[in-house]
Amino acid sequence: MSSNPLTEGSILKEIAELLNEGTEITQTLHEVLEKLLQVTGFQIGWIFLIDENGDQKNPKLTASHALPPALSANNCYRMKKKSCWCVNRYRKGELTKASNIIECQRIESALRENDPKNDGLTHHATVPLQAGNERFGILNVGSPNKTHFHKQELALLESIAYQIGTALKRIYLTQKEQDIALHTERTRLARDLHDSVNQLLFSLSLTARAGQEMTAQPEVKDTFQYIQDLSQEALSEMRTFIKQLRPPALENGLISSFINYAKVLDLHIHTKMSGIEPIDPQVEEALWRIGQEAMANCKKHSGQQDIFIEMNTEGSNIILSISDNGAGFFYDKDFEMPTMGLRSMQSRAEEIGGKFQLTSKVGMGTFIQISIPLLKEENQT
Incomplete structure (x- = not known):
């Protein structure tokens, strides 16, 4: 050579x-x-x-x-x-x-x-x-x-x-960036379908049921019954489609999802889970998105690679706690959340009846806790 x-x-x-x-x-x-x-x-x-x-x-x-x-x-x-x-x-x-x-x-x-x-x-x-x-x-x-x-x-x-x-x-x-973007888009689409088309189908089913009860004519009753059956079938297919759109890691549960996402971000995750009952899909989805945002914030701002995630139940609530020992920041609870990401996490929790708590001090890390009622699937649309 x-x-x-x-x-x-x-x-x-x-x-x-x-x-x-x-x-x-x-x-x-x-x-x-x-x-x-x-x-x-x-x-x-x-x-x-x-x-x-x-x-x-x-x-x-x-x-x-x-x-x-x-x-x-x-x-x-x-x-x-x-x-x-x-x-x-x-x-x-x-x-x-x-x-x-x-x-x-x-x-x-x-x-x-x-x-x-x-x-x-x-x-x-x-x-x-x-x-x-x-x-x-x-x-x-x-x-x-x-x-x-x-x-x-x-x-x-x-x-x-x-x-x-x-x-x-x-x-x-x-x-990694493509995987994160894909997970984000799939989750957004699933949420939009749940909040729009899914709700319309559910309303159509209720309307058809009410129509049956309001008429005494057999032919009209049969028509309303047919509409209700079709709407229930469409609703079932929509729920299946929404489930398929959810991030694949959620198929193995939240903790598995967090662990896999931490690998994507090169974070060292420490998890602890106790007393967790089956979680309603809507609650699980909200917790996943909140945890995803919290881990991304840890990666970008904490200056640390270690993140701690704990899940348990207290009474009728599921508790998700996420913390790091990183840089932290000044936060006064009397004022609104200082960033769009934190406001998004708070909004997601409150949309399904939950509470969002943030504690952070400069040089002393950040602690986030979400408390959400264990909603039962039969009460959800």
Whole structure:
């Protein structure tokens, strides 16, 4: 590979241009790996993505190019082993820069088994994919009969890996923003349908029932009965549709929903739940939206990553408490809520007969408590 800085600059430029166009992780990594090998002259490469917040035991082979048959056989089974030298060092935080891998366990296993289809691959270079303090996985490259990587080659691989890490961070953040926007829009649409069409259908059903009671003519009674049956059927379908529009995480309950949303925001959530009865969908929806706004505020303003959520029942009320130990702010309860987000949370609670309480002091964190009657579904429209 040429040591001309201009050549290296043009390599980085080509990689950057390709990464800037990427919007889907797997496709982007496949394309950039092929480009990397093409412009650097290395012949073989593969990328492991490792979710540090998930199952570290299973690095995911996300992209590969020109793997020898000994490594690609049986659906790349050797590449899907849970550990190897580079993955173990990555897990321990010891893989911080591009390194020569002299003893690769995956390649060695093929050599020990005298697999003739190794195509001369005996060594590879490995470099972590990272952006700042965030890590995403490992980039490995090699060539047949190449047993050593020069400092300049490793430095170039580090620069390319940083570009890939930065692109991965951008894509992940974009996906998170899209998920949040989708959840918000689905919830808004479900709420609008409940407050408008759902209520109209319910009113139509009541009117048809009243019509039956006001007439003695059998034909008219049958007509009103038919209208009532149709409105009840439409109401049932509307409720099913509204349920489908609710954020998917709510299907597993509020606490699960909060935990999943905290992961989206990179918050460390601490939950406690006790004595919770089945919650009316309207109440659950309101608590979810309030909790969502509270967690977003914590992420933006508290300066802390820890958030504490507790749910329990007191008498006929369900209590949701959300707090953090962050920056806090000045708040006087004799005045209205200071931000639109807080006013929205208060409004959501009060719309279904609940109470919203806020306590916050500068430097002493923020505490929010919502108390809402346990509405019974049969009393709701």
